[in-house]
Amino acid sequence: MSRVTGTLVLAGTPIGDIADAPPRLAAELERxxxxxxxxxxxxxxxxxxxxxxxxxxxxSYFEGxxxxxxxxxxxxxAGGARVLLVTDAGMPSVSDPGYRLVAAAVExxxxxxxxxxxxxxxxxxxxxxxPVDRFCFEGFLPRKAGERLGRLREVxxxxxxxxxxxxxxxxxxxxxxxxxxxxxxxxxxxxxxLTKTYEEVRRGPLGELAEWAKDGVRGEITVVxxxxxxxxxxxxxxEELVRRVRVREEAGExxxxxxxxxxxxxxxxxxxxxxxxxxxxxxxxxxxxxGKGLT
Numbered sequence: 496m497s498r499v500t501g502t503l504v505l506a507g508t509p510i511g512d513i514a515d516a517p518p519r520l521a522a523e524l525e526r527x528x529x530x531x532x533x534x535x536x537x538x539x540x541x542x543x544x545x546x547x548x549x550x551x552x553x554x555s556y557f558e559g560x561x562x563x564x565x566x567x568x569x570x571x572x573a574g575g576a577r578v579l580l581v582t583d584a585g586m587p588s589v590s591d592p593g594y595r596l597v598a599a600a601v602e603x604x605x606x607x608x609x610x611x612x613x614x615x616x617x618x619x620x621x622x623x624x625x626p627v628d629r630f631c632f633e634g635f636l637p638r639k640a641g642e643r644l645g646r647l648r649e650v651x652x653x654x655x656x657x658x659x660x661x662x663x664x665x666x667x668x669x670x671x672x673x674x675x676x677x678x679x680x681x682x683x684x685x686x687x688x689l690t691k692t693y694e695e696v697r698r699g700p701l702g703e704l705a706e707w708a709k710d711g712v713r714g715e716i717t718v719v720x721x722x723x724x725x726x727x728x729x730x731x732x733x734e735e736l737v738r739r740v741r742v743r744e745e746a747g748e749x750x751x752x753x754x755x756x757x758x759x760x761x762x763x764x765x766x767x768x769x770x771x772x773x774x775x776x777x778x779x780x781x782x783x784x785x786g787k788g789l790t
Contacts, residue, residue, distance in 0.1 A: 501528070501576040503568075503600045505593060507612015510584045510715070511690035513544045517612045521545045527579035529571055531556035531564070533592055537583050556580065556592055565595050572605045584715075585615055590634045590660055615689055616658050619717035622696050623656075623684035626722070630656040636669060643669065647676040648742045652760070654722040661716045670705035673720060676742070677701060682721040688714040731761045733771040740772055 504523055509515045524530060524542060528551045532538035535555050542549060556564055568578055580587045580596060586609070587593030600607050620627045633650065636643045636659060650657060661669050666685070673683070679702030687695045693714065697704060701720070731739075736757055743753035754772060758765040 499575055500603070500605045501572040501574065501578060502606045502608060503572055503596065504577065504579045504608055504610060505587045505597070506579055506581050506610040507586045507614070508541060508581050508584055509690070510613045510615050510618070511688065511694075513541075515613045515690060516541075516545060517610050519610045520612065521547045523579050523610055524549050524581075526577065527551045528576040529554060529568065529578045531568060531578060531580045531596075533557045533582040533587075538581060541581070551577075551579075556596070558592060561592050561595055565599050568596055569599045569603060569605070572600055573603060585613060586611075589614070589616065589632075613690065615660070615686075615715070615717045618689050619684070619686040619719050620656065620658060622686055622689075623719035624698055625656050625682060625684060625719055627656060629654075629722075630658060632658045635660050635662075636672075638665065640668070640672070643672050644676060645745065647672055648745050651676050651742045652723045652739065654725060656722050657720040659718040659720070661718055663712050663714060663716055666712050666716055666718075667705065667708040669718070670701060670708050673718075674701040674705050677720065677723070679705075681723075684719045685712070686717040686719065687712060689717065691715075731763075733774065736761065736763075736768050736771045737775040740768065 504527070506520055506523055507517055508520065524545070525547050527549070530538065530549050530551055530553045532553060532555060534557065535553055538553065554564065556568070572578055580593055582591040582593065585591065588597055597607055616632050620630060631653065633646075636646055659669070670683075670685075673681070680700045683699070683701050683704055685697045685704055685708070687693075687697070691714070697707060739757045739760070740750070740753045743756060744750055748756070750772070754768045755765055758768045761768070
């Protein structure tokens with residue numbers, strides 16, 4: 496006889512406008528044996544807005560207790576319970592609690608399904624005006640400046656459109672770092688308060704957006720950044736070759752390997768890239784502020 500288990504339901508919730516709640520959300524909230532919520536107070540507000548009441552047990556499931564509570568929920572699922580997971584906004588597990596529970600449920604061969612709902616990632620992409628045929632979601636960047644720059648340098652040559660979440664009080668620093676690594680002219684869009692009363696999408700080059708953000712920005716923020724341009728060998732001048740080598744070195748590659756990789760990307764002899772690096776190093780050594788290369 497096959498083992499009978501419950502079902503884990505990941506339910507998307509509105510990212511702003513309550514009218515965007517998926518039609519199945521209310522029914523699943525009323526049906527669930529256990530509702531695991533990132534914030535139980537926000538859950539109460541959601542159920543009031545939907546005009547419903549939960550009949551199952553409500554438990555908190557957030558970053559601070561995710562590891563400890565996961566085994567308890569998996570045990571309930573193994574016993575046949577229907578567990579509904581909701582976060583404050585959007586889809587669980589996407590930069591929100593949920594991944595550990597999904598992984599643990601899959602490991603136990605427990606059914607996992609979803610109530611699709613609003614997504615800040617897809618909404619921002621659609622509104623950005625940037626290419627959406629290929630993209631990658633990078634979540635939140637590290638808070639420390641050095642780590643943030645390192646993470647950005649890892650994707651400096653990524654050609655797909657990039658999507659980030661960011662806290663409003665760090666937005667100016669993040670945009671400035673992006674302008675430094677990706678280039679001040681790289682196109683981007685800052686999407687603020689999506690689907691809410693004060694929704695705003697600010698589009699422009701990263702350098703201009705960084706200046707705009709210095710005055711302070713409020714609300715939930717999603718940043719969409721254009722991918723790196725497909726530049727041919729003739730378009731890569733010595734300064735760009737040196738920049739690419741530097742990016743790879745700062746991401747952990749040895750200089751020899753970085754030069755070889757950049758040469759392959761550009762379709763150039765390794766000697767040409769090596770000469771550009773040496774020239775930049777000599778320019779740096781000739782005086783402060785005179786070079787833009789490597790040390």
